[in-house]
Amino acid sequence: MDTMDRRQFIKSSVMGASVSLLSASPLTSIAGQAAPSHVAQGKILKRPLGRTGIELPVVSMGVMRADNPALVRAALDSGMRHLDTAHGYQKGNNETMLGEVLKDYPRDSFVISTKVPPDAKDAFLANLDLSLNRLHMDHVDILYVHGLTAGDDVVSPSTLEALKAARESGRARHVGVSTHRNEPEVIRAAVRSGVYEVVLTSVNFKQDHYSEVKKAIAEAAAAGVGIVAMKTMAGGFHDKERTKPVNCKAALKWVLQDPNVTTAIPGITTFDQLTENAGVNYDLVMTEDEKSSLIPGKSEGGLYCPGCPGCTDRCVKRLPVPDIMRAYMYTYGYRDARMAQDLLLGLRIAGDPCGECEACTVGCPRGFNVPARVRDVARLSSVPAEFLV
Ligand code: SF4
Ligand code: SF4
Numbered sequence: 006m007d008t009m010d011r012r013q014f015i016k017s018s019v020m021g022a023s024v025s026l027l028s029a030s031p032l033t034s035i036a037g038q039a040a041p042s043h044v045a046q047g048k049i050l051k052r053p054l055g056r057t058g059i060e061l062p063v064v065s066m067g068v069m070r071a072d073n074p075a076l077v078r079a080a081l082d083s084g085m086r087h088l089d090t091a092h093g094y095q096k097g098n099n100e101t102m103l104g105e106v107l108k109d110y111p112r113d114s115f116v117i118s119t120k121v122p123p124d125a126k127d128a129f130l131a132n133l134d135l136s137l138n139r140l141h142m143d144h145v146d147i148l149y150v151h152g153l154t155a156g157d158d159v160v161s162p163s164t165l166e167a168l169k170a171a172r173e174s175g176r177a178r179h180v181g182v183s184t185h186r187n188e189p190e191v192i193r194a195a196v197r198s199g200v201y202e203v204v205l206t207s208v209n210f211k212q213d214h215y216s217e218v219k220k221a222i223a224e225a226a227a228a229g230v231g232i233v234a235m236k237t238m239a240g241g242f243h244d245k246e247r248t249k250p251v252n253c254k255a256a257l258k259w260v261l262q263d264p265n266v267t268t269a270i271p272g273i274t275t276f277d278q279l280t281e282n283a284g285v286n287y288d289l290v291m292t293e294d295e296k297s298s299l300i301p302g303k304s305e306g307g308l309y310c311p312g313c314p315g316c317t318d319r320c321v322k323r324l325p326v327p328d329i330m331r332a333y334m335y336t337y338g339y340r341d342a343r344m345a346q347d348l349l350l351g352l353r354i355a356g357d358p359c360g361e362c363e364a365c366t367v368g369c370p371r372g373f374n375v376p377a378r379v380r381d382v383a384r385l386s387s388v389p390a391e392f393l394v
Pocket of ligand 1: 310311312313314316326327330367368369370371373375
C-alpha cells in the first residue's frame with residue numbers, strides 16, 4: 006500500500022534534505038519551468054548512453070506497471086528524465102497514459118523509450134506507428150525490438166531492416182534490443198551488428214551468470230553501445246508469501262556500481278518507491294548493511310529465474326519454462342496478475358501444461374519446484390480479465 010500521495014511526495018521532497026528530490030539539473034519541468042534549484046542538496050549522478058549523445062540520470066522510471074499520471078509527473082519533478090514503456094504494456098494503455106502526461110512537457114525535457122515485438126518490417130513499423138499515435142509523438146528517443154533471447158534473432162536481416170527503417174524515417178532517434186535472458190549472447194550480437202545503439206538487459210545480484218553479463222556489458226560499453234538495466238530488484242521478494250523482501254534500494258545501487266551501466270529502469274508504481282529510487286540518483290554509495298542484505302538473497306531460490314540456457318530443451322514438452330517463471334514472478338513478486346496473464350496468453354499457456362508428465366526433467370539448479378510453479382501460475386490464463394486488478 007502506498008503511504009504517500011503526490012502532495013505529500015512534493016512536500017517531503019522539499020523538506021527532506023537527505024533525499025533531495027527536486028533537481029538541480031538543467032532539466033525543464035512542467036510548462037518549461039526550471040525545477041527549483043535552491044532545494045537541491047547534491048548533484049544528480051548522470052552517465053552517457055553509449056554513442057547516442059544522450060546523458061541520463063543513473064535512475065530512470067520503468068513505467069510498465071504505473072497507471073497514475075501524477076506519479077509520472079512526480080518522477081520528472083524528482084529529476085528523473087528517462088521514461089520506459091512498451092507497445093504491449095497494459096494493452097497499450099501505458100503508452101496512452103504517458104502520451105496524455107507528456108503532451109504538457111517540452112519534447113526535449115524527457116527521453117522516452119518504447120519496445121515493439123519483433124515482426125516483419127511492415128508489421129513492425131505499423132505497430133510503432135500505433136505506439137507513436139498513443140504517445141502523441143512523431144518519434145521516440147529509443148526504440149527497442151522487444152524481448153530477444155538468441156543472437157541469431159538479434160542480427161536477423163528482417164529485424165535489422167525494420168529497425169533501420171524506423172531510424173531512417175525519423176520515427177526513432179536510436180534503436181536497441183531488450184533481453185530477459187541469455188543476455189551475454191544478445192548483447193554481443195547487438196555489438197557485432199553495428200546497428201544497435203542501446204541494449205536494455207536484465208542485471209541483478211541474483212544472476213548466477215552475472216560475471217558473464219558484466220563482461221558482455223563492458224564489451225558493449227567499449228563499442229559505444231549504451232546499457233540500460235532492468236530487473237534490478239530480482240522480483241522484489243525472496244518468497245512467494247512476500248515475507249522476505251529484497252532490499253530494493255541496495256539491489257539498485259549494486260547494479261549501478263558498474264560504471265558501464267548508464268541507467269536502470271526500476272518499475273515504479275507508488276510514491277514511496279519513487280522516493281526510495283529517486284534518492285539513489287544522488288547517492289550510489291552502499292552501506293555495509295546494504296551490502297550484507299544482498300548476500301542471503303543470492304543463496305535462496307527466490308522468485309527470480311535467471312533463464313538458464315537449455316532449460317526449455319530439458320523439458321519433455323519444450324515448455325518456455327523461463328518465461329512461465331517470469332509470469333510467476335509477476336504474480337507473486339509484483340502482485341501484477343494482469344501482466345502475468347498477458348504473458349501467459351501470449352505464450353499460449355493454459356490448463357495444466359505439465360499434464361501427465363510424471364517426472365520433471367528440467368533439473369532446476371535453483372531448486373525451484375518447476376511443475377508446481379508452472380501449474381500454479383497457469384491457472385491465471387483461465388481467469389476472466391475483469392477479475393484481475
Ligand atoms: S532451470 Fe530453473 S532457474 Fe534455470 S531457467 Fe529453468 S526454471 Fe529458471
Ligand atoms: S513436469 Fe512440466 S516442466 Fe517438468 S519436464 Fe514435465 S512438462 Fe516440462
